[in-house]
Amino acid sequence: REKFRGLSPAEFFYKNREIAGFSNPVRALYQTIRELVENALDATETHGILPEIKVNIKPLENDHVFVRVEDNGIGIPPTEIPIVFGRVFYGSKYQLRQTRGVFGLGVKMAVLYAQITTGKPLKVVSTQNKSKYEYEFEIQIDIAHNMPIIKNMAIREKTFPHGTIVELITEGNWTLARRKIESYLERTAMIAPYATIVLEELDSKKEYRRVSKVLPPPPETGKYHPKGADLELVKNMIRRSKKSLTLMKFLMENFDGVGKKTAENFLTWAGFDPETKLSKLTLQDIEILVRKMKEYEKWRRPKPITLSPVGESLLKQGVKRILNPSYVTAVTRPPSSFGGNPFIVEVALAYGGNVPQSDTPTLYRFANRIPLLYDEGADVSRKVISSIDWSIYKVKFPAPLAIVTHICSTKIPFKGVGKEAIAEVPEVEKELEIAIREAARRLRRHLSKLEKLYEVKRR
Amino acid sequence: REKFRGLSPAEFFYKNREIAGFSNPVRALYQTIRELVENALDATETHGILPEIKVNIKPLENDHVFVRVEDNGIGIPPTEIPIVFGRVFYGSKYQLRQTRGVFGLGVKMAVLYAQITTGKPLKVVSTQNKSKYEYEFEIQIDIAHNMPIIKNMAIREKTFPHGTIVELITEGNWTLARRKIESYLERTAMIAPYATIVLEELDSKKEYRRVSKVLPPPPETGKYHPKGADLELVKNMIRRSKKSLTLMKFLMENFDGVGKKTAENFLTWAGFDPETKLSKLTLQDIEILVRKMKEYEKWRRPKPITLSPVGESLLKQGVKRILNPSYVTAVTRPPSSFGGNPFIVEVALAYGGNVPQSDTPTLYRFANRIPLLYDEGADVSRKVISSIDWSIYKVKFPAPLAIVTHICSTKIPFKGVGKEAIAEVPEVEKELEIAIREAARRLRRHLSKLEKLYEVKRR
Ligand SMILES: Nc1ncnc2c1ncn2[C@@H]1O[C@H](COP(=O)(O)OP(=O)(O)OP(=O)(O)O)[C@@H](O)[C@H]1O
Numbered sequence: 024r025e026k027f028r029g030l031s032p033a034e035f036f037y038k039n040r041e042i043a044g045f046s047n048p049v050r051a052l053y054q055t056i057r058e059l060v061e062n063a064l065d066a067t068e069t070h071g072i073l074p075e076i077k078v079n080i081k082p083l084e085n086d087h088v089f090v091r092v093e094d095n096g097i098g099i100p101p102t103e104i105p106i107v108f109g110r111v112f113y114g115s116k117y118q119l120r121q122t123r124g125v126f127g128l129g130v131k132m133a134v135l136y137a138q139i140t141t142g143k144p145l146k147v148v149s150t151q152n153k154s155k156y157e158y159e160f161e162i163q164i165d166i167a168h169n170m171p172i173i174k175n176m177a178i179r180e181k182t183f184p185h186g187t188i189v190e191l192i193t194e195g196n197w198t199l200a201r202r203k204i205e206s207y208l209e210r211t212a213m214i215a216p217y218a219t220i221v222l223e224e225l226d227s228k229k230e231y232r233r234v235s236k237v238l239p240p241p242p243e244t245g246k247y248h249p250k251g252a253d254l255e256l257v258k259n260m261i262r263r264s265k266k267s268l269t270l271m272k273f274l275m276e277n278f279d280g281v282g283k284k285t286a287e288n289f290l291t292w293a294g295f296d297p298e299t300k301l302s303k304l305t306l307q308d309i310e311i312l313v314r315k316m317k318e319y320e321k322w323r324r325p326k327p328i329t330l331s332p333v334g335e336s337l338l339k340q341g342v343k344r345i346l347n348p349s350y351v352t353a354v355t356r357p358p359s360s361f362g363g364n365p366f367i368v369e370v371a372l373a374y375g376g377n378v379p380q381s382d383t384p385t386l387y388r389f390a391n392r393i394p395l396l397y398d399e400g401a402d403v404s405r406k407v408i409s410s411i412d413w414s415i416y417k418v419k420f421p422a423p424l425a426i427v428t429h430i431c432s433t434k435i436p437f438k439g440v441g442k443e444a445i446a447e448v449p450e451v452e453k454e455l456e457i458a459i460r461e462a463a464r465r466l467r468r469h470l471s472k473l474e475k476l477y478e479v480k481r482r
Numbered sequence: 483r484e485k486f487r488g489l490s491p492a493e494f495f496y497k498n499r500e501i502a503g504f505s506n507p508v509r510a511l512y513q514t515i516r517e518l519v520e521n522a523l524d525a526t527e528t529h530g531i532l533p534e535i536k537v538n539i540k541p542l543e544n545d546h547v548f549v550r551v552e553d554n555g556i557g558i559p560p561t562e563i564p565i566v567f568g569r570v571f572y573g574s575k576y577q578l579r580q581t582r583g584v585f586g587l588g589v590k591m592a593v594l595y596a597q598i599t600t601g602k603p604l605k606v607v608s609t610q611n612k613s614k615y616e617y618e619f620e621i622q623i624d625i626a627h628n629m630p631i632i633k634n635m636a637i638r639e640k641t642f643p644h645g646t647i648v649e650l651i652t653e654g655n656w657t658l659a660r661r662k663i664e665s666y667l668e669r670t671a672m673i674a675p676y677a678t679i680v681l682e683e684l685d686s687k688k689e690y691r692r693v694s695k696v697l698p699p700p701p702e703t704g705k706y707h708p709k710g711a712d713l714e715l716v717k718n719m720i721r722r723s724k725k726s727l728t729l730m731k732f733l734m735e736n737f738d739g740v741g742k743k744t745a746e747n748f749l750t751w752a753g754f755d756p757e758t759k760l761s762k763l764t765l766q767d768i769e770i771l772v773r774k775m776k777e778y779e780k781w782r783r784p785k786p787i788t789l790s791p792v793g794e795s796l797l798k799q800g801v802k803r804i805l806n807p808s809y810v811t812a813v814t815r816p817p818s819s820f821g822g823n824p825f826i827v828e829v830a831l832a833y834g835g836n837v838p839q840s841d842t843p844t845l846y847r848f849a850n851r852i853p854l855l856y857d858e859g860a861d862v863s864r865k866v867i868s869s870i871d872w873s874i875y876k877v878k879f880p881a882p883l884a885i886v887t888h889i890c891s892t893k894i895p896f897k898g899v900g901k902e903a904i905a906e907v908p909e910v911e912k913e914l915e916i917a918i919r920e921a922a923r924r925l926r927r928h929l930s931k932l933e934k935l936y937e938v939k940r941r
């Protein structure tokens with residue numbers, strides 16, 4: 024009576040594409056652009072390259088839209104090209120390191136949506152620095168098998184040093200999506216003042232030339248923190264380790280911030296002999312070990328080497344470039360963590376000048392340098408800002424006040440794979456409030472100074 | 483420099499379990515209960531069985547919680563048991579028919595979370611009506627391969643006619659999750675007054691005995707509507723059809739509500755000869771065909787046979803049972819559709835009696851009879867209710883006013899796989915407003931009557 028079947032990951036996201044942000048031609052076009060641009064920025068920044076990103080968007084007939092994104096990133100190895108574009112849950116960002124990409128899904132959604140609306144394949148050209156050649160592929164997805172279909176392929180001598188060009192023709196509502204897309208690119212220019220971003224449309228060309236040649240130090244790949252351990256993780260680590268390894272060495276080698284002293288103290292507290300060989304552990308021992316790892320209060324805090332905050336100087340430059348305020352300040356908080364995941368909150372506050380007047384602070388949200396434009400009502404940043412009484416900081420609405428919030432983490436608590444709203448993790452909420460209030464206090468000092476000057480002038 | 487890898491679906495949701503609602507021990511325990519209860523209700527209602535559902539929740543030491551859900555549903559075929567509990571993206575609800583389950587993911591998340599927090603396997607006993615035997619399995623998930631691991635298995639002569647018992651031990655915060663879970667079950671009793679639900683805790687037992695023996699007619703499996711067609715769907719349908727089939731017959735056999743006349747009219751309008759054999763179609767023909775299918779305005783509206791609204795009588799019974807108001811009214815709207823997906827909006831309004839006073843209407847949201855308790859701020863129902871000026875309906879806040887909204891569809895526009903908030907689809911929003919205002923008008927008539935009676939009494 025019930026018909027049982029399984030779906031491949033591609034089938035699942037084909038059937039449920041609205042969950043990934045591809046709910047209608049307006050939203051899908053926006054999501055397509057951002058998936059491509061986020062990949063381009065990951066391919067440059069994370070590897071110490073000053074980003075040069077060219078975006079072409081050209082509406083065609085029948086609600087089709089031509090989209091082209093070119094970057095000067097590290098390029099993609101030719102053997103990987105078909106799979107990274109043709110297989111859901113495949114990518115290079117499954118490591119513990121701050122990147123925009125995290126799911127191994129984004130560009131496949133763009134390929135899928137184009138495929139089911141226009142039937143046109145993705146076209147990609149990519150070359151790596153070390154290679155003499157550039158590789159061109161036309162790719163579609165075999166949805167039932169979650170595998171790429173290579174429609175065409177070419178190898179040529181390279182015509183550019185390194186980078187990737189992605190082209191597709193997808194169904195989109197350019198008229199309605201346009202402002203959101205332009206806003207997305209403008210905000211990307213805000214958070215990444217070292218990036219040059221060009222948007223070429225049918226009738227116009229907008230260029231955000233970089234205002235800084237300084238890149239924030241890229242993040243490094245790190246180890247899991249013992250606070251965030253779970254049974255499956257630890258069992259797998261033990262399975263991959265030499266059976267003769269001691270418990271102490273096992274912890275030191277596999278976890279973040281665990282030195283000899285820390286390992287010994289923890290294991291003794293947890294009731295284990297630090298010299299126990301892994302081979303001697305029973306399943307029950309492992310369960311106790313993991314439970315104790317989660318309970319232990321004396322682990323060192325997670326190292327922030329896996330993170331790459333923008334920093335106060337670049338934040339201010341980006342805000343000045345886009346908002347042109349009369350006053351700007353930025354706060355980068357020290358590293359914190361939730362459940363073993365390190366994170367850093369950064370806030371910039373802009374006041375006056377060209378900042379538009381509004382009844383509540385205008386909020387620019389970012390997570391791992393990704394601009395978040397939808398679902399503000401469900402986002403933790405909006406919640407914190409709405410809970411603040413701004414009058415104590417001398418702000419009287421309507422006011423020309425804008426707040427930029429940026430959360431960096433190896434585990435952004437996104438509410439969905441479409442990456443729009445961030446869940447209310449208490450530690451993150453607390454850090455946001457501290458940072459926003461610090462920026463607000465500085466604003467108050469500035470406004471007080473202005474008041475005094477104004478008083479003096481008047482007499 | 484970049485390390486490329488793929489994840490199995492189980493690995494993906496293990497790493498990103500917060501996206502499915504398993505973000506912390508409070509939320510995870512709530513989600514575990516609801517995934518099991520929703521499966522139990524699908525296994526009964528959808529098959530014309532008056533549900534008997536027993537839920538046992540017992541906190542153990544170390545934040546472990548024992549969970550057991552028993553139902554009198556149709557049971558699971560023994561060959562399917564390991565896979566439905568051990569493989570992500572596998573289930574029996576991938577058809578066009580209104581069910582609570584839609585993703586083929588829910589119970590696997592519960593199994594996964596228990597596995598990584600307590601190491602304990604899921605235990606399931608199930609028997610079907612036609613079978614002499616009951617089958618017991620202990621199952622875990624091979625996360626890397628997205629396959630079940632059968633830890634134990636037994637076959638016995640059956641001890642009950644039909645149904646399923648699911649047991650697991652998971653990490654959970656029962657103290658903090660308790661009220662939400664009790665609320666969830668109470669609301670389930672509200673929307674399903676024909677169901678008997680028993681909740682047995684350590685120190686208490688709550689029974690919602692059914693107040694009706696009437697089941698709403700179960701939904702039937704239906705066909706796709708041409709309005710919602712896409713290239714991939716139509717290409718696959720053509721691939722599976724006889725090459726000699728005419729375009730006209732193809733549309734009539736594969737799509738909802740397409741009779742001979744409709745097919746002929748559409749194909750002629752779209753520029754096709756209705757007698758064209760499928761084998762004669764080029765890829766370009768198919769692209770034009772699909773585009774025209776989406777554009778055509780004269781398709782018959784989607785048939786609601788795939789839906790199963792609760793109906794006004796049962797809605798009122800459920801509301802009376804739980805809220806005990808002095809006044810209740812219910813509105814079941816006629817079928818509507820968005821993008822080819824049929825849907826029905828139902829609203830109940832309760833006033834006075836035991837309905838608590840509040841500053842805004844208390845909202846009870848349901849989608850395919852699932853109570854939605856989180857993310858109300860991001861939900862379309864809350865948006866509609868907040869946009870209504872209740873004073874025109876004689877409601878002065880604080881007021882004892884409660885609104886129940888129920889959306890049934892073969893495609894609920896959930897914002898995430900955790901099934902909490904519903905996206906703002908314009909057609910759904912419009913239907914909600916019509917239904918709520920209709921109920922509000924009836925309330926106004928009732929309140930006017932009361933006013934007049936009061937006036938008469940006073941003189
Ligand atoms: N422009 C690009 N330059 C270099 N590598 C790229 C580029 N675009 C995609 N890739 C590679 O393809 C992989 C898959 O991209 P995809 O967008 O699907 O997933 P992701 O970026 O890893 O995660 P997310 O789903 O969160 O975006 C990336 O991890 C990266 O290795």
Ligand SMILES: Nc1ncnc2c1ncn2[C@@H]1O[C@H](COP(=O)(O)OP(=O)(O)OP(=O)(O)O)[C@@H](O)[C@H]1O
Nearest residue numbers: 521525566573574575583584585586587588589646
């Ligand atoms: N109590 C039960 N009685 C009968 N069948 C069940 C029961 N629990 C689970 N199943 C079967 O197992 C399948 C998988 O359940 P699962 O919860 O993972 O997915 P789903 O219910 O189909 O969709 P969703 O992820 O939206 O819940 C179901 O489709 C159903 O066929």
Ligand SMILES: [Mg+2]
Nearest residue numbers: 062124129130
């Ligand atoms: Mg990506």
Ligand SMILES: [Mg+2]
Nearest residue numbers: 521583588589
């Ligand atoms: Mg389910």
